[in-house]
Amino acid sequence: MDNRTDQYGFYVQDQIKLPYQFHVMGGIRYQNVHQDNLTRFGDILGGGSSTTALSDDAVTPRVGILWRAQSWLSLYANYVESFGPNKAGAILESGALAPPTSAEQYEGGIKTEFFDGRLRATIAYYDLTKTNVATPSPNGVLAAQGISVLTGAIRSRGPEVDIQGEILPGWNMIATYANTDARIIDSGSGEASYDSYQAAGTRFWNVPSNIGSLWNTFEFQDGGLRGFKFGGGLTIRDGQNACCDAKPAEKIPGYATVDLLAAYSLYIGKSKVTAQLNVNNLLDKQYFTGLNSIRGVNSAIVDFGTPRTFMGSISIQY
Secondary structure, three states: OOOEEEEEEEEEEEEEEEEEOOOEEEEEEEEEEEEEEEEEEOHHHHHOOEEEEEEEEEEEEEEEEEEEEOOOEEEEEEEEEEEEOOOOEEEEEOOOOOOOOEEEEEEEEEEEEEEOOOEEEEEEEEEEEEEEEEEEEEEEEEEHEEEEEEEEEEEEEEEEEEEEEEOOEEEEEEEEEEOOOOEEEOOOOOOHHHHHHOOOOOOOOOOOEEEEOOOEEEEEOOOOOOEEEEEEEEEOOOOOEEEEOOOOOOOEEEEEEEEEEEEEEEEOOOEEEEEEEEEEEEOOOOOOOEEEEEOOOOOOOEOOOOOOOOEEEEEEEE
């Protein structure tokens, strides 16, 4: 299967500062999407090939307002719409390409700064609705061939917290937390046998309710160890419902992973050279990021998480 997606867009945006520390932003975007899909059939399916194409466009707005009530406190709200291609190569049972997906999001929150900007925090709440979401077909035979069905609309909403800053000279910290309530609000397939497995109100699959992370780094500022940086982080995710029609509903257990890094930087002339080593999933935790059960077949497709991974890099800034 070969899939090609071409996207063309044009947008204008402006931001204006008003009296009493108000800032407003507005923009509009035009986007055109064109997809071509070529499917080649093996000898077992009689050979040959099938070509499908799709073109669509949309105009989407975005607006926002921010009020800087104090030098250390800002309140904001925004509304954004988006439009884009569905997942690459998503084919419906009719043989047509899955149409583009669109979304609209409302968000509001508070931004704060302390200690002359060294510590920053954002608390936000969002409500995102996405339409025409391609999901695996509940028919096991079709799913094995990569056929998708459309979920009419999925709404995700919840709070997010982001805290970052320099606790002490050289010691930086980032902490994040998000709670996501992702539910189907429109089955949308138009076929009763399919709609039963993605009924409105059902929690959407493979989306954990809670995700949190904590990352700390320390870089020596002077002395013989100046330029060395060490750090570590912890990421935690709770369980999530499996896709799509397991009875009773399957659930993937939550997990936690630990990451480490070590780096050394030095200046050569005016250029900064940094060598860094990252170790992801230090404890080699075995976990699953997704599970798709197949209707009518006593089997499932499991997505395994990345095992312990070492990655080195060298970067030059000039």
